[in-house]
Amino acid sequence: MATLRIIFFVTLLAAIVLAAPAPAKIRKRSFKVPRHINAPVHARGLNGGAAVRRVFNKYNLKGGFIAAEKTGALATDLKINASNSTANGTGTVAANPGDNAALFLSPVDIGGQTLNLDFDSGSSDLWVFSTDLPQQATTGHGVYDKSKSTTFKAVTGAQWQISYGDGSGAAGTVGTDAVTIGGVTVQNQAVELANAVSQSFVQDTNTDGLVGLAFSKLNTVNDGTKKTPQKTFFDNVMGDLDLPVFTADLDPDGTGVYEFGKIDATKFQGDMAWIPVNASSGFWQFSSAKFAVGDQVAENPTASQAIADTGTSLLLVDQNVAEAYYSQVQGAQLNSQVGGFIYPCAATLPDMSVAIGDTYMAKIPGNQITFATVDQANTTCFGGVQGNQGAGLQIYGDVMFKAQFVAFNGGNQSLGFGEKPPVA
Numbered sequence: 302m303a304t305l306r307i308i309f310f311v312t313l314l315a316a317i318v319l320a321a322p323a324p325a326k327i328r329k330r331s332f333k334v335p336r337h338i339n340a341p342v343h344a345r346g347l348n349g350g351a352a353v354r355r356v357f358n359k360y361n362l363k364g365g366f367i368a369a370e371k372t373g374a375l376a377t378d379l380k381i382n383a384s385n386s387t388a389n390g391t392g393t394v395a396a397n398p399g400d401n402a403a404l405f406l407s408p409v410d411i412g413g414q415t416l417n418l419d420f421d422s423g424s425s426d427l428w429v430f431s432t433d434l435p436q437q438a439t440t441g442h443g444v445y446d447k448s449k450s451t452t453f454k455a456v457t458g459a460q461w462q463i464s465y466g467d468g469s470g471a472a473g474t475v476g477t478d479a480v481t482i483g484g485v486t487v488q489n490q491a492v493e494l495a496n497a498v499s500q501s502f503v504q505d506t507n508t509d510g511l512v513g514l515a516f517s518k519l520n521t522v523n524d525g526t527k528k529t530p531q532k533t534f535f536d537n538v539m540g541d542l543d544l545p546v547f548t549a550d551l552d553p554d555g556t557g558v559y560e561f562g563k564i565d566a567t568k569f570q571g572d573m574a575w576i577p578v579n580a581s582s583g584f585w586q587f588s589s590a591k592f593a594v595g596d597q598v599a600e601n602p603t604a605s606q607a608i609a610d611t612g613t614s615l616l617l618v619d620q621n622v623a624e625a626y627y628s629q630v631q632g633a634q635l636n637s638q639v640g641g642f643i644y645p646c647a648a649t650l651p652d653m654s655v656a657i658g659d660t661y662m663a664k665i666p667g668n669q670i671t672f673a674t675v676d677q678a679n680t681t682c683f684g685g686v687q688g689n690q691g692a693g694l695q696i697y698g699d700v701m702f703k704a705q706f707v708a709f710n711g712g713n714q715s716l717g718f719g720e721k722p723p724v725a
């Protein structure tokens with residue numbers, strides 16, 4: 302079973318009282334926020350192996366074919382130099398220092414300062430690069446300066462720390478401020494100010510922090526002895542929205558729109574299927590015990606639970622499911638050097654479907670499975686469907702969201718799925 306997140310609490314006695322967020326000042330009862338591509342990171346390459354490592358590291362899963370420190374050797378072995386990266390991210394298996402790199406970011410205003418944050422339905426902390434960090438850690442990042450905000454309030458004694466499996470992580474102090482997303486403001490949103498970030502976050506320039514959109518119980522704020530979880534932005538605005546939802550509507554290139562409070566039925570075909578989530582872990586989690594390769598539905602009796610994670614690039618399925626899929630792709634092989642399943646780019650890929658609960662199969666068309674090419678000549682491709690190597694959790698990321706319009710319903714704790722129109 303996977304140990305999900307390792308959260309360290311520094312043992313320091315401090316009694317704290319956290320300010321209760323004031324009700325959201327909502328004029329609009331639904332609002333949108335764009336999801337942009339983080340160009341400089343993208344230029345470093347859509348690196349398949351790194352994408353697998355990133356998700357293993359995020360959830361501290363056991364497995365991963367290559368340790369991060371071996372990526373240099375990987376690049377050398379494949380005779381591909383990082384400078385071969387093209388601006389559109391093709392043809393690279395370059396060593397990518399930014400294993401935690403967020404490719405997609407959305408603008409968020411905190412106390413009048415705009416930062417580019419990664420909207421992550423797989424975590425629950427809203428944390429930012431701040432002026433509490435040493436200057437060499439913040440080069441290239443937007444940085445929140447609490448002294449320049451007239452609405453910032455420190456929360457005395459409160460701290461937070463997230464640590465990932467590879468030793469990367471971030472930590473710092475806590476305050477509240479007015480946080481505006483899509484024109485809607487939460488006055489006393491808990492904002493977590495980093496005073497320490499690991500090197501991988503430092504190198505991921507343009508990522509100024511995260512907006513966690515999983516359930517608030519996963520929030521890591523503590524008073525030194527015990528967890529005192531703070532509400533996510535979504536939990537704070539939810540009651541004032543027309544519908545207690547946010548939706549992820551991603552285009553094939555991964556850009557798109559998050560919308561809060563509304564379900565835009567023009568973005569998907571047919572009716573939305575609703576599946577209750579198992580929120581006991583704090584994730585948008587559900588069972589996923591069936592899959593289909595093409596039209597062939599198969600049971601996965603030993604299935605791990607699955608989560609919907611906008612902060613992950615790939616569709617990470619149980620290893621037997623990935624093996625079953627690639628057994629139907631001519632020339633596919635598990636390549637430990639590259640870090641996952643690869644195949645000739647000329648291969649015809651069948652559609653892949655994964656069960657969402659007991660009642661819905663989320664289909665990803667075969668022509669949307671490829672994640673990246675692994676060589677400049679575009680002859681070998683890296684799949685967007687990969688195995689979790691027995692890690693005990695299936696993690697459904699952007700590969701799924703590009704094919705499925707997904708509504709996260711915090712009101713009745715369910716997920717709504719609608720199939721997006723096919724891409725030519």
Ligand SMILES: *[C@@H]1O[C@H](CO)[C@@H](O)[C@H](O)[C@H]1NC(C)=O
Binds near residue numbers: 380382385
């Ligand atoms: C990448 O660039 C290096 C030098 O810049 C070159 O030696 C190598 O052959 C290139 N690799 C490919 C696959 O084009």
Ligand SMILES: *[C@@H]1O[C@H](CO)[C@@H](O)[C@H](O)[C@H]1NC(C)=O
Binds near residue numbers: 384
């Ligand atoms: C990558 O290529 C650049 C430019 O061709 C070169 O300056 C650099 O030394 C190369 N790096 C490696 C690790 O080969």
Ligand SMILES: *[C@@H]1O[C@H](CO)[C@@H](O)[C@H](O)[C@H]1NC(C)=O
Binds near residue numbers: 388391
């Ligand atoms: C990707 O970049 C290469 C090299 O710069 C260019 O030839 C190609 O047209 C680009 N492809 C797309 C889809 O933009």
Ligand SMILES: *[C@@H]1O[C@H](CO)[C@@H](O)[C@H](O)[C@H]1NC(C)=O
Binds near residue numbers: 544
């Ligand atoms: C949750 O709410 C939606 C509408 O907001 C409704 O259509 C759906 O049936 C509900 N799902 C569950 C599992 O209760």
Ligand SMILES: *[C@@H]1O[C@H](CO)[C@@H](O)[C@H](O)[C@H]1NC(C)=O
Binds near residue numbers: 581
């Ligand atoms: C809900 O999730 C928990 C924690 O991951 C798991 O142990 C439990 O079996 C799940 N419950 C159901 C009904 O699937």
Ligand SMILES: *[C@@H]1O[C@H](CO)[C@@H](O)[C@H](O)[C@H]1NC(C)=O
Binds near residue numbers: 392678
């Ligand atoms: C590889 O694919 C990219 C993007 O589709 C394209 O720009 C590039 O010209 C291709 N390279 C070759 C050698 O076909």
